Amino acid sequence: MSSVIRLLPDHVANQIAAGEVVQRPASVVKELLENAVDARATSIKLVVKDAGKTLIQVIDNGKGMNEIDARLCFERHATSKIAAAEDLFQLQTKGFRGEALASIAAIAHVELKTKEKNSELGTHIIIEGSNVISQEVAVVPDGTSFSVKNLFFNIPARRNFLKSDQVELRHVIDEFERVALAHKDIHFVFINNGSEIFHLPISNMRQRIVNVFGGKTNEKLVPVQETTEIVEINGFVAKPEFAKKSRGEQFFFVNNRFIKSGYLHHAVTAAFEGLLRDGTHPSYFLYLNLPPNSIDINIHPTKTEIKFDDEQALYAILRATVKHSLGQFSVAPVLDFQKDMTLEVPYELSGMPSVAPSIQVDTNFNPFEEKKHANNLAGKIGTAIVRSGFNPFESSATHTSTAKSGFSNTSFLEKKQKSAGWETLYEGMSDAKEFILSSHHEIDEEEVTGSLFDEEALAAHTTRQTYQLHKKYIISPIKSGLLIIDQRRAHQRILYDYYIQSFQVKQSASQQLLFPLSLYYSVYEMELLKSIENELIQMGFSFDVLTEEKIVILGTPESISESSVSIVLEDLLNDLQGNIPGETKVLHDRIAKSLAQSLAVKTGTFLSEKEQEDIVNSLFGCENPQTSPFGKTTFVTMKVEDIDKKFM
Ligand code: ADP
Ligand code: MG
Numbered sequence: 001m002s003s004v005i006r007l008l009p010d011h012v013a014n015q016i017a018a019g020e021v022v023q024r025p026a027s028v029v030k031e032l033l034e035n036a037v038d039a040r041a042t043s044i045k046l047v048v049k050d051a052g053k054t055l056i057q058v059i060d061n062g063k064g065m066n067e068i069d070a071r072l073c074f075e076r077h078a079t080s081k082i083a084a085a086e087d088l089f090q091l092q093t094k095g096f097r098g099e100a101l102a103s104i105a106a107i108a109h110v111e112l113k114t115k116e117k118n119s120e121l122g123t124h125i126i127i128e129g130s131n132v133i134s135q136e137v138a139v140v141p142d143g144t145s146f147s148v149k150n151l152f153f154n155i156p157a158r159r160n161f162l163k164s165d166q167v168e169l170r171h172v173i174d175e176f177e178r179v180a181l182a183h184k185d186i187h188f189v190f191i192n193n194g195s196e197i198f199h200l201p202i203s204n205m206r207q208r209i210v211n212v213f214g215g216k217t218n219e220k221l222v223p224v225q226e227t228t229e230i231v232e233i234n235g236f237v238a239k240p241e242f243a244k245k246s247r248g249e250q251f252f253f254v255n256n257r258f259i260k261s262g263y264l265h266h267a268v269t270a271a272f273e274g275l276l277r278d279g280t281h282p283s284y285f286l287y288l289n290l291p292p293n294s295i296d297i298n299i300h301p302t303k304t305e306i307k308f309d310d311e312q313a314l315y316a317i318l319r320a321t322v323k324h325s326l327g328q329f330s331v332a333p334v335l336d337f338q339k340d341m342t343l344e345v346p347y348e349l350s351g352m353p354s355v356a357p358s359i360q361v362d363t364n365f366n367p368f369e370e371k372k373h374a375n376n377l378a379g380k381i382g383t384a385i386v387r388s389g390f391n392p393f394e395s396s397a398t399h400t401s402t403a404k405s406g407f408s409n410t411s412f413l414e415k416k417q418k419s420a421g422w423e424t425l426y427e428g429m430s431d432a433k434e435f436i437l438s439s440h441h442e443i444d445e446e447e448v449t450g451s452l453f454d455e456e457a458l459a460a461h462t463t464r465q466t467y468q469l470h471k472k473y474i475i476s477p478i479k480s481g482l483l484i485i486d487q488r489r490a491h492q493r494i495l496y497d498y499y500i501q502s503f504q505v506k507q508s509a510s511q512q513l514l515f516p517l518s519l520y521y522s523v524y525e526m527e528l529l530k531s532i533e534n535e536l537i538q539m540g541f542s543f544d545v546l547t548e549e550k551i552v553i554l555g556t557p558e559s560i561s562e563s564s565v566s567i568v569l570e571d572l573l574n575d576l577q578g579n580i581p582g583e584t585k586v587l588h589d590r591i592a593k594s595l596a597q598s599l600a601v602k603t604g605t606f607l608s609e610k611e612q613e614d615i616v617n618s619l620f621g622c623e624n625p626q627t628s629p630f631g632k633t634t635f636v637t638m639k640v641e642d643i644d645k646k647f648m
Contacts, residue, residue: 011106011129011130011131014076014102014103014130015106015130015155017076017103018103018106019158020103021099021104022104024162024168025051025052025053025056025162025168025171026052026168026172026174026175027175028052028056028104028108028148028151029046029052029058029172029175029176030175031100031101031104032046033058033179035100035101035146036060036144037179037183037186038062038093039064039143039144040063041060041061041062041143041186042185042187043061043187044058044059044060044061044186044187044189045057045060045188046058046176046190046191047191048172048190048192048193049192050165050193051167051168051172052168052169053151053162053165053168054149055147055148055149056147056151057145057147057148058146059145060143060144061141061142061143062143062144063117064114064115064116064117064119064144065114065123066119066123067137070112070114070123070135071123071125071135073101074102074105074125074127074130074132075098075102076098076099076103077099077102078098078101078102079097079098105129105130106129106130107151107153107154107158108128108129108148108150108153109126109127109128109148109149109150109153110125110126110128110147110148110149111126111127111149112124112126112144112145112146112147113140113141113145114140114144114145115140115141115143115144116142117142121137121138121139121140122137122139122141124136124138124140129153164579164582169192173190173197173524176188176190176198177212179258180198180200180208180212181251181258181285182257183256184202184203184205184208188200197527198212198523199211205234205235205285205287206223206236209285212522214520214521214522214549215549215550216519216521217238220238220242221236221239221285222237222238222239222325222326223325224236224237224284224286225321226317226321226324228317230290230294230310230313231289231317231318232288232289232290233286233287233288233289233317233318233321234287234289235253235285235286235287236284236286237268237282237283237284237285237325237326238282238283238284240272240275240276240282242283243276243277243280243281243282244570245279245281245574246281249284249285250265250268250281250282250284251284252286253286253287254290254295254306255292256287257297258304259305259306261305261306263311263315264286264314264315264318267315267316267318267319268282268284268286268318268319269281269282270319271322271323271326272322272326284322286318288314288318290308294310295308465477466612466613466616467612468607468612469484471603471604471605471606471607472487472488472603472604473485473486473487474487474490474612474615474616478637480640481639481640481641481643482637483635484635484638485616486628486633487601487603487605487612487615488600488601488602488603489627489632489633490615490625490628490634490635491596491600492596492597492600492628492629492630493622493625493627493629493634494615494618494619494622495559495596495599495600496592496593496595496596496628497622497623498559499539499596502538502540502557503535503538503592505538506538508538508539508540508557509558510542510555510556510557511540511555511557511558512554512555513555513556516544516552516553516554517552517565517566518550518552519551519553519565519566519569520549521549521550521573522549523548526547526549526550528576529551530546531580532576532587535588535591539557539595540555540557541553541555541556541557542554553565559599560595564598564599567598568595568598571594571597571598572591572594572595575593575594576591593629593630596629619634619635
């Protein structure tokens with residue numbers, strides 16, 4: 001039998017390898033930028049068309065290549081950066097695999113122009129799908145320019161797999177930002193579809209971060225600095241009050257290489273412990289320098305993960321350093337929203353001797369007494385229940401009053417829940433007996449006919465009566481029983497419908513701000529805002545200027561208070577991140593969802609009776625009151641029969 005194993009032709013091997021190195025346009029951007037950095041360029045220009053699907057060009061003023069190297073660089077495992085295995089442990093460069101250019105050339109149309117500084121003439125090579133189309137001597141500037149066109153032209157499946165331009169552009173920007181943040185000593189320019197979206201002059205670290213993320217970033221940054229035997233740490237963390245809902249701005253650089261590390265991330269988050277609002281993530285830009293032989297970059301093909309020799313020590317140092325910075329730059333005082341107010345001595349009392357606190361309990365306090373309706377309800381339909389000590393609303397009242405008398409229904413329930421077998425249901429029965437007996441007794445007296453609730457009482461209460469349970473649910477008696485509404489989800493539904501409606505009109509009612517509000521954004525965020533300008537106006541926003549990085553707001557929709565504008569827009573930008581749907585309806589849906597999400601009352605928020613009623617009434621004015629815009633159940637009902645059954 002003849003042998004069946006054959007060596008793959010180079011172009012096939014390259015295509016296979018390309019699958020690993022080049023996943024999307026952003027991968028090409030990363031490789032080309034890193035090559036330019038390795039070539040010691042001081043100025044690098046990135047030009048992209050159609051999010052890199054049509055063109056990615058990187059022009060540098062680095063050391064260039066001679067004629068032979070220009071041809072060799074497209075060979076697999078051709079690299080000038082390491083010569084022997086030992087070099088892997090002393091890496092100072094980004095690249096070392098010699099794989100990138102071979103891979104890119106296998107799946108795209110590539111044009112290279114390059115010249116070394118002290119040569120008269122340079123080289124011009126065109127290579128398509130690993131085939132060299134032409135190579136000639138040419139007059140070109142110092143440095144190197146790679147143009148990559150028609151990515152994946154010979155792998156249609158991969159090309160079709162690419163996401164929308166907006167998503168791909170976001171990935172490209174991510175890669176650009178990572179390289180740009182790691183190399184403040186290089187001048188970067190990024191041009192997308194003919195317009196300059198980043199211009200980053202050589203600067204210090206803080207200025208580079210500000211140039212990338214916009215002017216508003218400056219005030220957020222707290223410097224971090226520490227030098228120990230095993231690591232030198234520099235950089236910034238953002239003050240806790242600027243923590244974001246998305247995990248956007250989190251950067252670790254190790255020896256100027258962007259890396260991801262769940263472990264180190266945890267160390268930073270631990271340093272922020274107790275300082276962050278729920279569900280928010282700290283931003284950070286941390287530069288770690290370690291001896292190259294104490295790290296191993298080789299464990300991941302796309303090289304964003306690395307291994308450290310002494311991970312635990314690094315964790316401890318990083319955590320302590322960040323914590324120290326947060327403390328030292330007295331970040332605490334601005335954290336008013338977090339602070340326990342009891343720790344603050346009011347100005348007029350400062351300096352006075354302190355007295356030990358004493359507790360006074362008003363045993364007559366009834367949280368429902370002031371609420372006329374509640375009283376009414378109790379009086380009409382619930383005398384028996386209330387008088388016997390059972391108060392269905394007591395669990396919510398425990399927050400306001402600890403004064404309870406008589407049989408505690410909660411403890412009964414607790415016992416019941418804890419008990420495993422049915423026999424144990426009788427535990428605590430001696431306590432409960434009184435409750436059951438008296439209830440029976442009184443309900444009998446009330447002559448219950450058919451419905452437990454008398455019709456008249458209901459007519460009076462159906463629309464008015466609401467109670468809040470655990471600052472989470474709104475309870476409202478209805479004819480057939482009880483309505484239990486999730487306050488947050490219901491409010492989301494109401495707001496969502498409201499904003500969807502506002503898109504049907506030219507411009508919704510707007511409230512003028514007393515003073516114009518200037519908000520600062522990165523160039524990229526401003527692009528996003530500009531592309532939804534019409535929608536913002538329809539909702540009731542009005543602007544004065546929309547410049548490169550600033551927006552001046554004159555008016556806001558009636559539903560959005562001045563203090564929440566910046567948060568709402570920030571959330572909206574996060575939710576839209578890099579993906580503005582082309583279809584208007586989809587866009588409207590996304591915006592309305594985002595606003596509903598940021599503006600809806602939170603679980604845990606106390607609602608006045610009026611607010612509760614508003615929510616109930618508005619919810620049932622919606623077309624689909626049953627679900628939130630995110631498809632979650634907004635309310636459930638509990639039928640009287642079901643309640644009856646529980647008492648059988
Ligand atoms: P690696 O970066 O891992 O060495 P690449 O395939 O990315 O592999 O590049 C191969 C070689 O081509 C590099 O080692 C370098 O010598 C040369 N090269 C690539 N890009 C440039 C550039 N912009 N300027 C000068 N030389 C370059
Ligand atoms: Mg490389």
